[in-house]
Amino acid sequence: xxxxxxxxxxxxxxxxxxxxxxxxxxxxxxxxxxxxxxxxxxxxxxxxxxxxxxxxxxxxxxxxxxxxxxxxxxxxxxxxxxxxxxxxxxxxxxxxxxxxxxxxxxxxxxxxxxxx
Amino acid sequence: xxxxxxxxxxxxxxxxxxxxxxxxxxxxxxxxxxxxxxxxxxxxxxxxxxxxxxxxxxxxxxxxxxxxxxxxxxxxxxxxxxxxxxxxxxxxxxxxxxxxxxxxxxxxxx
Numbered sequence: 545x546x547x548x549x550x551x552x553x554x555x556x557x558x559x560x561x562x563x564x565x566x567x568x569x570x571x572x573x574x575x576x577x578x579x580x581x582x583x584x585x586x587x588x589x590x591x592x593x594x595x596x597x598x599x600x601x602x603x604x605x606x607x608x609x610x611x612x613x614x615x616x617x618x619x620x621x622x623x624x625x626x627x628x629x630x631x632x633x634x635x636x637x638x639x640x641x642x643x644x645x646x647x648x649x650x651x652x653x654x655x656x657x658x659x660x
Numbered sequence: 661x662x663x664x665x666x667x668x669x670x671x672x673x674x675x676x677x678x679x680x681x682x683x684x685x686x687x688x689x690x691x692x693x694x695x696x697x698x699x700x701x702x703x704x705x706x707x708x709x710x711x712x713x714x715x716x717x718x719x720x721x722x723x724x725x726x727x728x729x730x731x732x733x734x735x736x737x738x739x740x741x742x743x744x745x746x747x748x749x750x751x752x753x754x755x756x757x758x759x760x761x762x763x764x765x766x767x768x769x770x
Binding site for chain 2: 579585
């Protein structure tokens with residue numbers, strides 16, 4: 545099992561450029577999510593998905609789009625990059641959580657994005 | 661949403677036990693208490709979770725207060741590799757989302 549993989553590891557963009565951060569998992573997990581982490585701060589939830597075809601917004605969704613066409617993949621799109629989006633981005637996955645149980649989430653190694 | 665409060669930082673000596681506290685006074689009856697940690701330059705990793713009873717695994721122990729308004733993560737013998745930011749989290753009870761706070765930065769001295 546590769547677990548949760550993210551590409552690229554590093555990326556530099558100019559303001560206004562678009563790009564897609566890739567996230568894939570091979571554990572057949574239904575739940576996937578994207579976080580960003582700014583220097584010296586905790587992780588903030590951007591978007592999440594509870595299954596293929598279903599996505600929802602987290603704490604800081606503005607400026608980001610997601611889609612979930614397959615169970616394995618959950619790409620994060622920046623439509624028009626801004627310097628405020630300079631951050632480290634983490635993808636995570638788990639079995640489908642519910643209110644009466646709890647599942648461990650697995651995190652990818654992160655993508656370090658700089659927007660000039 | 662139930663919220664957690666943790667000290668910003670703690671120090672420990674190598675080979676000694678470490679008790680990392682977390683207050684969650686607004687916890688609901690169905691909220692599990694999760695602990696994750698983040699080593700430098702890595703993504704977070706799961707440590708342990710529990711609901712009411714104390715829990716043990718190969719990494720740590722979780723002691724939960726009887727009223728569930730606080731919990732303590734116990735590392736029985738800290739090593740230099742345990743230096744990390746430790747997050748106490750109550751997954752949002754609709755969907756199990758993990759909402760991270762600031763966590764406790766643990767430093768371990770040799």
